[in-house]
Amino acid sequence: MQFVRTDIKDIVIIEPKVHGDDRGYFVETFRADKLEEFLGYKINFCQDNESKSSKGVLRGLHYQLSPYAQTKLVRVIQGRVLDVAVDIRKGSPTFGKYVAVELSAENKKQMLVPRGFAHGFVVLEDDTIFAYKVDNYYSPECDRGIAFDDRDLNIDWILNKKELNLSGKDIKQPKLNETNDLFEFGVNYYERKKEI
Numbered sequence: 001m002q003f004v005r006t007d008i009k010d011i012v013i014i015e016p017k018v019h020g021d022d023r024g025y026f027v028e029t030f031r032a033d034k035l036e037e038f039l040g041y042k043i044n045f046c047q048d049n050e051s052k053s054s055k056g057v058l059r060g061l062h063y064q065l066s067p068y069a070q071t072k073l074v075r076v077i078q079g080r081v082l083d084v085a086v087d088i089r090k091g092s093p094t095f096g097k098y099v100a101v102e103l104s105a106e107n108k109k110q111m112l113v114p115r116g117f118a119h120g121f122v123v124l125e126d127d128t129i130f131a132y133k134v135d136n137y138y139s140p141e142c143d144r145g146i147a148f149d150d151r152d153l154n155i156d157w158i159l160n161k162k163e164l165n166l167s168g169k170d171i172k173q174p175k176l177n178e179t180n181d182l183f184e185f186g187v188n189y190y191e192r193k194k195e196i
């Protein structure tokens with residue numbers, strides 16, 4: 001299992017080892033010990049999610065506010081996506097910057113998206129199944145979003161706007177400079193106790 005830093009050092013690409021043989025393949029898709037050894041801290045994932053989408057679907061850019069901010073460990077079981085994580089930590093040297101990586105059933109790459117980032121993906125093949133771990137439970141009250149087409153972010157989603165299929169909520173999201181629902185850089189969101 002390889003861990004690769006990206007241009008935003010807190011966003012990590014994980015490349016599991018594929019053991020192929022004449023039956024097919026075997027992959028360890030998650031190892032808590034190896035992840036903790038690489039990161040230097042433990043992430044207590046508590047919920048697994050899965051979504052299926054057709055080509056052109058764009059989910060995101062979403063995040064949850066503290067005390068329900070989520071780390072996400074995302075991968076594609078079937079199909080292909082362009083996965084995007086945006087730094088929304090005020091004061092961060094990479095504030096408003098993003099990392100975009102193609103994740104697919106074929107390349108088996110995963111992306112670790114820490115708390116403090118907005119996350120989204122555009123689906124590049126029909127019947128794509130997206131699966132991910134989160135380290136905080138779903139909280140509709142803390143659910144927030146950023147406009148996928150925010151010109152300041154200038155994300156290249158590969159597909160053109162006419163090919164995109166958005167949910168209603170993703171059409172109405174604020175631009176990064178229109179929302180106060182952001183994170184502070186330098187705060188350790190992994191040690192904060194749950195607020196009442």
Ligand SMILES: Cc1cn([C@H]2C[C@H](O)[C@@H](COP(=O)(O)OP(=O)(O)O[C@H]3O[C@H](C)C(=O)[C@H](O)[C@H]3O)O2)c(=O)[nH]c1=O
Nearest residue numbers: 049051059060061062063072119120121137138139167
């Ligand atoms: C996220 C979530 C949703 N739901 C319910 C709420 C809705 O009835 C339905 C669809 O939810 P939503 O439209 O928010 O699903 P996505 O657009 O895939 O949202 C996700 O997409 C982007 C890419 C993310 O990074 C987040 O994990 C998440 O926001 O599932 C749950 O019951 N539990 C959950 O954890």
